Amino acid sequence: MRIAVVQLAYDDTESVAERTARVTGLVHAESGADLVVLPELWSAGGFSYRDWPQRSQDLGGPVIAALADAARDAGVWLHGGSIAEHPSSGETGPEGKSLWNTSVLIAPDGRVAATYRKIHRFGFGGGEPKLMEAGEDVVVTDLAGVQAGLSTCYDLRFPELYRAQVDRGAALFVIPAAWPAARVEAWSLLLRARAIEDQCFVIGCNTAGTHAGTEMGGHSAVIAPTGEVLAEAGTGPEVLRVDIDPAAVAEFRDAFPVLRDRRL
Numbered sequence: 173m174r175i176a177v178v179q180l181a182y183d184d185t186e187s188v189a190e191r192t193a194r195v196t197g198l199v200h201a202e203s204g205a206d207l208v209v210l211p212e213l214w215s216a217g218g219f220s221y222r223d224w225p226q227r228s229q230d231l232g233g234p235v236i237a238a239l240a241d242a243a244r245d246a247g248v249w250l251h252g253g254s255i256a257e258h259p260s261s262g263e264t265g266p267e268g269k270s271l272w273n274t275s276v277l278i279a280p281d282g283r284v285a286a287t288y289r290k291i292h293r294f295g296f297g298g299g300e301p302k303l304m305e306a307g308e309d310v311v312v313t314d315l316a317g318v319q320a321g322l323s324t325c326y327d328l329r330f331p332e333l334y335r336a337q338v339d340r341g342a343a344l345f346v347i348p349a350a351w352p353a354a355r356v357e358a359w360s361l362l363l364r365a366r367a368i369e370d371q372c373f374v375i376g377c378n379t380a381g382t383h384a385g386t387e388m389g390g391h392s393a394v395i396a397p398t399g400e401v402l403a404e405a406g407t408g409p410e411v412l413r414v415d416i417d418p419a420a421v422a423e424f425r426d427a428f429p430v431l432r433d434r435r436l
């Protein structure tokens with residue numbers, strides 16, 4: 173499976189329409205890949221809290237439509253990162269809000285194959301917990317014949333989510349993020365920890381550049397089930413291209429059966 177991890181940089185001057193056109197161009201350029209991955213909230217701006225309400229969209233809105241066209245044209249699976257989802261149905265969550273941080277997996281025929289609403293909201297009372305609802309569902313979905321667990325950024329700090337995904341058959345974790353430079357060592361360490369403890373491939377696609385006054389950490393990475401770092405980006409915009417063999421998960425779990433020794 174050939175993977176392209178698109179580590180995007182953006183600032184506060186680019187409109188959503190301009191950014192969407194730029195991003196779909198980057199997806200097109202990866203047409204030889206099986207899977208292309210984008211970062212969290214790239215259209216709304218990961219830390220651009222004040223812009224989220226006006227940049228929020230339905231899953232049938234223009235950003236997902238443009239991504240679906242790009243996936244179909246390029247013939248790739250596209251993990252489109254996440255959008256600030258405001259359902260046009262007017263759906264609200266338990267806290268009465270109508271906004272979620274929702275990641276979207278699009279199949280090569282352009283259909284939305286899976287969505288995942290971020291469960292752990294980042295902001296300690298401000299930011300996501302103030303503006304958004306929390307997702308409630310663990311999502312593991314077929315991605316080109318591989319069981320992929322979906323999660324987003326801050327979720328990475330909660331290992332029980334990944335164990336729940338493994339218990340549902342996950343062999344691959346796809347994790348889009350807008351993780352700041354100030355804590356990027358934790359990002360890199362936790363990506364490897366999740367790979368090692370769950371014996372899974374991990375794809376972490378972070379944001380680069382500075383927006384809304386926050387410098388992003390970059391260092392997107394693809395990690396093998398052994399914990400080996402197969403590819404790692406620097407701090408700027410970059411595309412990581414990596415071939416992985418999903419069969420390596422079952423082989424490694426058979427050869428080194430740690431997960432069978434779980435007691436709790």
Ligand SMILES: O=C(O)CCC(=O)C(=O)O
Pocket residue numbers: 218293294324325326327329350351352355
């Ligand atoms: O956990 C962190 O340090 C960063 C998390 C974050 O920025 C996010 O979830 O958007």
